[in-house]
Amino acid sequence: MNKITFKNINVYDGTLDMKLLEGVNVEVTDETISNIGNFEIDPKSKVIDGTGKFMVPGLINLHSHLPSSGKLSKKKLGDKSKLVKFVTGNPIGRIVGNMLVKKYALMALNSGVTTVRAVGGVGDLDSTLRDKINAGKLVGPRLLVCNTAIGVKGGHMDGTVARAIDGVDEIKTRIDELEKEKVDLIKLMITGGVLDGKEPGHPAPLRMSKEMVETACKEAHKRGMKVCAHVESPEGMEVAITCGVDSIEHGSAFDKKLIPSMKKNKQAVVCTLSPAIPFSMLKPEVHGYGEVAKINTDIVLQGIIDSAKLCLENDIMLGLGTDAGSTLTSHYNFYKELILFEKYEKVSKSFALHTATLINAQIAGIDKETGSIEVNKKADLLIVNEDPLKDLHSLAKPVMVMARGHLIRKPKVKHDKVLDSLIEPLI
Secondary structure, three states: EEEEEEEEEEEEEOOOOEEEEEEEEEEEOOOOOEEEEEEOOOOOEEEEEEOOOEEEOEEEEEEEEEOOOOOOOOOHHHHHHHHHHHHOHHHHHHHHHHHHHHHHHHHHHHHEEEEEEEOOOOOOOOHHHHHHHHHOOOOOOOEOOOOOOEEEEOOEOOOOOEEEEEEEHHHHHHHHHHHHOOEEEEEEOOOHHHHHHHOOOOOOOOOOOHHHHHHHHHHHHHOOEEEEEEEEOOHHHHHHHHOOOEEEEEEEOOOOHHHHHHHHHHOOOEEEOOOOHHHHHOOOHHHHHHHHHHHHHHHHHHHHHHHHHHHHOOOOEEEEEOOOOOOOOOOOOOHHHHHHHHHHHHOOOHHHEEEEEEEEHHHHOOOOOOOOOOOOOOOOOOEEEOOOOHHHHHOOOOOOOOOEEEEEEEOOOOOHHHHHHHHHOOO
């Protein structure tokens, strides 16, 4: 039995009230939080002095893509598709792919993200990494994975992190295949996206039929799996909501008549401001995707903001994700999503942190296990030097991270200087 006690540390517990426990002891036994308070420390426990430091629950990123870095890339989709074929069809490529998903998962962990929901990957790389972590062969974040998303021919990310199916008849077969890969949830690409929009002012046309979405939700739910879906238009929102998608990724303005149904079915929206802000605010010549992408991003960004506000105003579950791995969005900057959430949705720092921890855990269905600092929950912890509710930027510099009881004493993250130089001025 391994026991660690953090002595005299300030704890924000992750609940809605974000209760502050000042100068308490937190005991971790193996993977689990076993005691919190001013108790007498077990002499057999390893003691870590937390005086002056702040402990919060490990952050939970609900929207990430592990195979890619997030670095500025002007490669077209066809070029990326060739890389995916190399990774999935070549033994050397497979080794490279495994190295990349491991690298970016550990990058997320060292930045304080103890749970990553990987919602679109390459082949079974994500589930393979998850299984290694769960088996104790590797220390890493908790992973909830979709593996390759279900898309349509020529649709969003077809040939990279999505695989096209040809109509309703193929859905059951594809979900059977994903079930054999032991995915945690199913990802659908219901609409187009900013970077595949061809016409200015039309960023996210409906690509997947209502019948396909309905069938996919029915088949997934039959197997006990949740469904998340890429959606960036009002039309896509209506299809996703009425067909039973569990979490809508990104989002868009939607008809208020759908609110009662969303609340009844406990559907959620995952807000992703991080990828939209740079494409909206940087000049097209900087990101290299042209004026059409800029125009369409402005529309999508406003849709993300509007859908989040509708959720907040109507008590609909709203989570946070970064779309890490997409162009201009790194795996180490989840804390910035909290800052953007505070700024654009006018929420408090306390609520932003609560959303990134316990609410995200509730949306992911793991809130009995993680998301708050409570006795008998897993020891997923982030420790920083400064009070995060005075300045969320303090979350950028973890002094320690713990994932299911595994302590990283001096977490290190290698930053991309080009990426940081573009993004930092926008935050």
